[in-house]
Amino acid sequence: MKKYTLWGCFVVLTIIQNTLVLAQYSSQSNKAIQFYERGNDLFQKQKYDEAFEQYTEALKKDNQFAEAHYKIAQLYQWYNQTEKMYEHFAKAIELQPDNKDFIGAYYHLCEKKLKEGQYAESKKLGQKYLSLNPKNALKIKQVNLWIQSCDYAEENIKKSLNVQIRPLEKPLNKLYLQYFPVFTADLKTLFFTGAKKPAANQDYQEDIYVSYWKDTAWTNPRGISQKINTPTENEGTCTISADGKMLIFTLCRQDKQTGKTNCDLYSSTWNGTEWTEPQNLGENINTQAWESQPSLSADGNTLYFASTREGGFGGRDIWVSTRNEQGIWQKPQNLGEKINTVFDETSPFIHFNGKTLYFASNGRVGFGGYDLYQSDFLNKQWTEPQNLGYPINNSQDQIGFFVTPDARKSYFAIATSYKEQVISSLLYEMTLPQEIQPVVKSSFVKGIVYDSLTKKPIEATLELFDLATNTLQSTIKSNLNNGEYLITLNSGLEYSLEIRKEGYAFKSLKFNYIETKEPKPLEINIPLMPISKGLTFRLDNIYFEFGKYTLQDKSKVELDQLVLFMKQNPTIKGEISGHTDNIGDKKRNEILSLNRAKAVYDYLIKAGIEPNRLTYKGYGDTRPSAPNDTEENRAKNRRIEFEIQ
Numbered sequence: 001m002k003k004y005t006l007w008g009c010f011v012v013l014t015i016i017q018n019t020l021v022l023a024q025y026s027s028q029s030n031k032a033i034q035f036y037e038r039g040n041d042l043f044q045k046q047k048y049d050e051a052f053e054q055y056t057e058a059l060k061k062d063n064q065f066a067e068a069h070y071k072i073a074q075l076y077q078w079y080n081q082t083e084k085m086y087e088h089f090a091k092a093i094e095l096q097p098d099n100k101d102f103i104g105a106y107y108h109l110c111e112k113k114l115k116e117g118q119y120a121e122s123k124k125l126g127q128k129y130l131s132l133n134p135k136n137a138l139k140i141k142q143v144n145l146w147i148q149s150c151d152y153a154e155e156n157i158k159k160s161l162n163v164q165i166r167p168l169e170k171p172l173n174k175l176y177l178q179y180f181p182v183f184t185a186d187l188k189t190l191f192f193t194g195a196k197k198p199a200a201n202q203d204y205q206e207d208i209y210v211s212y213w214k215d216t217a218w219t220n221p222r223g224i225s226q227k228i229n230t231p232t233e234n235e236g237t238c239t240i241s242a243d244g245k246m247l248i249f250t251l252c253r254q255d256k257q258t259g260k261t262n263c264d265l266y267s268s269t270w271n272g273t274e275w276t277e278p279q280n281l282g283e284n285i286n287t288q289a290w291e292s293q294p295s296l297s298a299d300g301n302t303l304y305f306a307s308t309r310e311g312g313f314g315g316r317d318i319w320v321s322t323r324n325e326q327g328i329w330q331k332p333q334n335l336g337e338k339i340n341t342v343f344d345e346t347s348p349f350i351h352f353n354g355k356t357l358y359f360a361s362n363g364r365v366g367f368g369g370y371d372l373y374q375s376d377f378l379n380k381q382w383t384e385p386q387n388l389g390y391p392i393n394n395s396q397d398q399i400g401f402f403v404t405p406d407a408r409k410s411y412f413a414i415a416t417s418y419k420e421q422v423i424s425s426l427l428y429e430m431t432l433p434q435e436i437q438p439v440v441k442s443s444f445v446k447g448i449v450y451d452s453l454t455k456k457p458i459e460a461t462l463e464l465f466d467l468a469t470n471t472l473q474s475t476i477k478s479n480l481n482n483g484e485y486l487i488t489l490n491s492g493l494e495y496s497l498e499i500r501k502e503g504y505a506f507k508s509l510k511f512n513y514i515e516t517k518e519p520k521p522l523e524i525n526i527p528l529m530p531i532s533k534g535l536t537f538r539l540d541n542i543y544f545e546f547g548k549y550t551l552q553d554k555s556k557v558e559l560d561q562l563v564l565f566m567k568q569n570p571t572i573k574g575e576i577s578g579h580t581d582n583i584g585d586k587k588r589n590e591i592l593s594l595n596r597a598k599a600v601y602d603y604l605i606k607a608g609i610e611p612n613r614l615t616y617k618g619y620g621d622t623r624p625s626a627p628n629d630t631e632e633n634r635a636k637n638r639r640i641e642f643e644i645q
Contacts, residue, residue: 025067026096032061036068048075066095070102077108086112103132107139110146114368117395119150122368126150138342145343145365153367157390161433168411168427171220172211177204177425178221179413180400185242185298185352185444185488186521187404188213192427193236194221206234208249225275228268237293241300242352242405242444243476243486245270248281248303250292263292265305272481284331285321293400295348298442298488299464299474303329304348304357314342318359338382339375346370352405352442352488354473357382360399368395374436388436405442405488406518407432443519445511446486449478449499452527457483460501460528467494467541467554485526491517496541496557504528505537505644506565508558531569536643538625542600549595551603559600562642563607573613575643576600581634582621594618600640615645 025033039054052075058068073088089105096102106129113122126147134140167173172190176197183190190211195204207229209221223229228249238249247270252263264286266278280286289309296303301323306316317340319332339345341363349358355377360370364385371393373385387393402411410432415425449460459480464473464487473495478485489495489511497509507528513519529535541558544551551559566572578593578600597616605611626633 025065027058027062027065027068029062029065032058032065032068035061036065036071039068039071043071048078051075064095066092066099066102069095070105073105082112097128098132100132103129103134106132107134107143110143114146114149115395115397117153117368119154119368119395123147123150141342145363146368148365149368152365153390153395156367156387159389160391161389161435163391163430163433165428165430168218168429172218173426174221175209177415178209178427179415179425180237180293180347181411181413181427182238182240182402183404183411184240184244185405185442185486186446189240189244190218191224191238191240191247192221193238204234205231206236206252208235208238208247225268227275227277237347239294239296239303241296241476242298242488243300243446243484245479246296246300247275248294248296249278250294251278252292262288263290265291265294270479272479272484281329285329290316293347295350297350297354297474298352299476301475302350302354304335304350305332306346306348307332313337313340314344314363316344316346318345318348335382339385344370347400349401349403351403351407351438352444353438353440353490355440355490356403356438358388358401358403359385360397360401361385362397367393369397370399372398372401374438376439386436392430392436403432403438405444407437407441441491441518442488443491443521444486444488445497445509445522445524446484447523447525448483449485449501449526449528450483451504452529457481458501458504458528459483460485460499460504460526462487463498463500464489465496465498465557467496467557470553470556489513489519491519494554496554498557498561499526499528500561500565501528502568504530505535505642506561507537508540508561510541531572531644533644536641539600539640539642542596542640544596544599547592549592549599551599559603560607562600563604563609566604566609566613573645574615575645576604576614576616577623577641577643578616578618579623579625579637579639579641580621581637582624582628583634586620590618590620590622592618593620596640 027033035054035058039051039058042051042054055068055072058065069088070092073085073092076085076088086109089108092102093105106125110122110125110129113125126143129143175194177195178192181190181192192209193206194209195206198204208224210224211218211221229235234252235249238247240247247268248265250263251266252261254261265281267281268275268278285291287309289307291305291307293306294303303321305319307319308316312334318335320335321329321332323329334340341361343363345359345361347360357375358372360372362370364373366387367390372388374388375382375385400412410430412428413425414428449458450456451458458478460478462478462485463475465471466473474487476485476487491513494514495511499507507526529537539558539562541555543555576597578597580589580593597618601614601616604614624637626636628634628637
């Protein structure tokens with residue numbers, strides 16, 4: 001029997017050990033393995049740059065070393081160099097397609113191919129990922145969603161919408177980047193986030209820009225205000241109330257101690273001449289988490305925004321808050337699982353109608369990345385979100401969408417890039433296809449509230465009521481300095497607009513859009529009359545059936561305004577007078593007008609107004625306010641008036 005020396009045993013053990021080491025790697029090069037293992041040791045010690053050098057040396061020794069490709073891909077992911085990351089992930093699974101340690105490569109490449117619109121390849125990679133029995137439940141859900149999206153996209157690209165997309169003309173689109181456009185309701189003022197091209201090794205400096213529509217073109221964009229834009233911090237993703245007086249925007253600051261960037265929401269008000277000093281929206285809205293991408297309702301009293309705060313369904317969720325009478329934003333509510341998913345929902349936009357919400361999501365079946373969706377608030381809940389379709393959505397990310405009040409056009413940004421470098425981001429206009437327009441269209445009425453005697457502007461309260469439900473729809477104030485107001489109106493409704501100011505008789509306007517599918521913009525200047533003895537004002541929203549004197553339910557809004565007026569001015573006494581046109585018997589008209597005046601009188605007495613402060617009388621057709629020569633004029637003569645005595 002052959003005897004082995006101690007040296008011989010050592011040699012044999014070394015050969016066995018080397019064989020085992022070689023067996024556990026795809027490489028047969030001892031030198032490559034040595035570099036690789038030194039890289040692993042450095043990686044564990046979080047010395048990533050040094051680890052990268054070792055892995056690179058390993059590949060120089062053996063370019064078919066799958067494990068080294070995978071590790072380098074992970075480091076490129078850490079360095080946020082995604083193109084090189086994908087390159088090495090692809091090489092790793094090409095060399096060892098069934099290696100379960102490389103399962104992450106299939107995940108990232110599945111997403112990449114989806115965003116490139118290579119749906120068949122993406123689906124194949126996703127199915128391979130699932131076949132390797134992954135353990136991460138959230139990633140399993142994500143990949144299943146991507147596979148479903150591949151099938152959805154291939155089918156729905158065939159149903160392409162007919163759209164026309166145009167870049168906004170000069171002098172807009174002059175910056176390096178511009179995105180998140182928003183307009184006032186009259187589409188005369190445009191706000192957007194912009195950034196100039198940064199110097200080498202510097203980050204973008206985001207600011208808010210504004211442009212005005214003058215005659216037939218937009219003015220040269222300029223920074224909104226030095227009070228809002230700062231030289232060192234990022235301001236952007238703003239929203240504006242319909243009248244252009246309340247701005248809410250995102251301000252992002254970097255914590256000097258932690259290096260982390262925190263984004264909060266701030267507000268500023270246009271006082272008629274300048275923007276006020278920005279105010280933090282407070283602890284109800286802002287947290288230690290990320291708050292951004294706000295969207296205001298038309299009247300500025302409801303705020304939608306995206307946040308990563310606790311209590312949501314996933315990473316970024318959409319939340320909503322309302323503002324109380326003191327102007328304080330209340331604790332936000334999550335929009336719920338009908339809107340939010342376990343993934344990300346961002347960039348909400350609430351249409352001027354207050355019912356249609358547009359938002360971006362990567363947590364729903366779509367065309368890849370973030371898609372835009374639409375949901376309507378009906379019967380006190382949000383409807384199932386609908387994908388806006390192709391080509392509005394495609395395999396790239398779509399984030400940020402503004403729709404005009406009449407729903408005919410939308411505005412958004414499109415970014416172009418080359419090898420991970422953004423080349424530009426431009427603002428675009430699109431004619432919105434009928435299929436995805438909101439059912440409820442909006443318009444507006446605007447003008448100036450002023451003193452009827454001095455002609456000076458007045459800061460008054462304007463309240464818009466839905467007459468069918470006697471519910472308050474929105475409340476605004478006219479501008480303190482110039483008296484300007486703007487308030488939005490929706491199709492399918494009948495409104496009463498009540499205007500109040502202490503020391504003045506209240507005034508009401510009526511708008512009937514029940515049969516109007518596309519209401520038109522209106523401009524109405526509103527004179528308010530100072531309270532004085534002998535002053536007579538018309539109650540425009542008192543309604544009776546033809547030839548009858550029973551008050552209709554929709555008269556309640558106007559009657560309650562008269563009750564409020566009497567209670568706020570306890571020394572006032574007045575006469576309620578009824579009037580008719582000249583059609584029919586004069587005596588009958590006189591009795592009808594008297595009974596109608598008494599019906600109003602009875603309502604006020606029942607509401608707590610002392611009887612000794614009121615009288616009522618019917619004048620029939622003896623005091624016309626217009627000639628009885630047309631139906632329009634006769635309608636003006638059928639009225640209830642209040643005279644201060």
